[in-house]
Amino acid sequence: MSAPFSVVIPGSAAPDAPAPATPRNLPNRGGPANPSADALRAKFGGGIVRVEVIWGETSVYVDRTRLFDIVQWLHDDPAQRYDYLSDVTAVEYRDPEQPLEVVWHLRSLPFRRFLRLKVELARDGKTPLAVPSVWSVYKGADWLERECYDMFGIRFVGHPDLRRILMWEQYHEGFPLRKDFPLRGRFSRAEQLRQALAANPEARYSMEELTIAQAFEDLPEAMRTRLLGGERTGE
Amino acid sequence: MGLTARPSDNLARTDTNPGSGESWVATRLDFLVNWGRAGSLWPMPFGTACCAIEFMATAASRFDLARFGMERMSFSPRQADVLICAGRVPFKLAPVLRRIWQQMPQPKWCISMGACASSGGMFDNYAVVQGIDTIIPVDVYVPGCPPRPEGLLYGILMLQEKVKRERMSDTALRNEMDPDPKSGLYIPPQAIDELSEPFGNSVHQTRSGL
Numbered sequence: 005m006s007a008p009f010s011v012v013i014p015g016s017a018a019p020d021a022p023a024p025a026t027p028r029n030l031p032n033r034g035g036p037a038n039p040s041a042d043a044l045r046a047k048f049g050g051g052i053v054r055v056e057v058i059w060g061e062t063s064v065y066v067d068r069t070r071l072f073d074i075v076q077w078l079h080d081d082p083a084q085r086y087d088y089l090s091d092v093t094a095v096e097y098r099d100p101e102q103p104l105e106v107v108w109h110l111r112s113l114p115f116r117r118f119l120r121l122k123v124e125l126a127r128d129g130k131t132p133l134a135v136p137s138v139w140s141v142y143k144g145a146d147w148l149e150r151e152c153y154d155m156f157g158i159r160f161v162g163h164p165d166l167r168r169i170l171m172w173e174q175y176h177e178g179f180p181l182r183k184d185f186p187l188r189g190r191f192s193r194a195e196q197l198r199q200a201l202a203a204n205p206e207a208r209y210s211m212e213e214l215t216i217a218q219a220f221e222d223l224p225e226a227m228r229t230r231l232l233g234g235e236r237t238g239e
Numbered sequence: 240m241g242l243t244a245r246p247s248d249n250l251a252r253t254d255t256n257p258g259s260g261e262s263w264v265a266t267r268l269d270f271l272v273n274w275g276r277a278g279s280l281w282p283m284p285f286g287t288a289c290c291a292i293e294f295m296a297t298a299a300s301r302f303d304l305a306r307f308g309m310e311r312m313s314f315s316p317r318q319a320d321v322l323i324c325a326g327r328v329p330f331k332l333a334p335v336l337r338r339i340w341q342q343m344p345q346p347k348w349c350i351s352m353g354a355c356a357s358s359g360g361m362f363d364n365y366a367v368v369q370g371i372d373t374i375i376p377v378d379v380y381v382p383g384c385p386p387r388p389e390g391l392l393y394g395i396l397m398l399q400e401k402v403k404r405e406r407m408s409d410t411a412l413r414n415e416m417d418p419d420p421k422s423g424l425y426i427p428p429q430a431i432d433e434l435s436e437p438f439g440n441s442v443h444q445t446r447s448g449l
Contacts, residue, residue, distance in 0.1 A: 187364050193373070200334065204334070
């Protein structure tokens, strides 16, 4: 990994490239692909399922088992230098034949490149909804992967703290952005309300957050004693 | 209940004895208490969405909430009289709102500002509470999306009117009730389901029956 807080100047690795401008008259499909796609093919071969160029943006469909190596290489290779992970999300199509897709948006600031990685998870009941976590490469993936897990139920193997982030942790109606999830939830309004009100607001703060807080010394004596004794705040 | 002129039987009678330097006032005690309460309601702003922007405009100089005795925003519920819930409340925030309401000392009132706080508004989905009256008792509902500051002022004046009409002998206007110990709710669960069913814009969807 590069040193923390190193200054990255956009476009510094490709000084001869034309100045960035809004692309115009792009074809829906086809057109020049991101050069990283060919480099990935040469490097990983069978790990690359297919490459699509849509509206000038390159999507590389990769194999689930090779994903972590691919991301690691894209991040570390001096000819790629994808140093920014801007999004991790998932797509589910209404057509049940279509696989569920997990999407990574990578950006290379030195080369001014954008690359979209996709992993297809077949919905045949046998493929587990699990992909490798890229948290050890990009620390910013932490909350992105948690949100993706919260909304779609995709497990990111290797994530240090994979739990819900938008819904509360005891929420067990399901994963709200899945197509089989009813818009108004599975439970009745009164049941939803009863479960929501049963949550303890203090439990939002994890023990770790309270203990390392700058204000720990300012907490009431009783609370400090409880926290130091290892008591959990409610969950 | 609109804003109407109150009967004049609350007028205090004064009599001065010229030259003695003494004067006296006779009035009903609850009139005096209500007059004091209505003129010094301290709001606890609970702003979660765009309604809070209109609420801030109401508190700012152009509309000037201070004209009605709300000079001080009470950002601590323990020093507040009226909770103004401005904006949508997701289920994750429901226990927080309930906790804040329970921390307010009595007497206390609540204004539900805007369509989302009053009924869930357009957010008839899995994440948003369908009206904060399912969590806490509400005195005044202010419609609008968001309400204009005049609308909120009208609601506040209605609340003041309600406070002024209270009688110690009659708890009809202010009944400090506790939630049902079994369900933890202020209104029965069946009523919540019934109330939240016909509203909203989404198509009807079947539920698992829980």
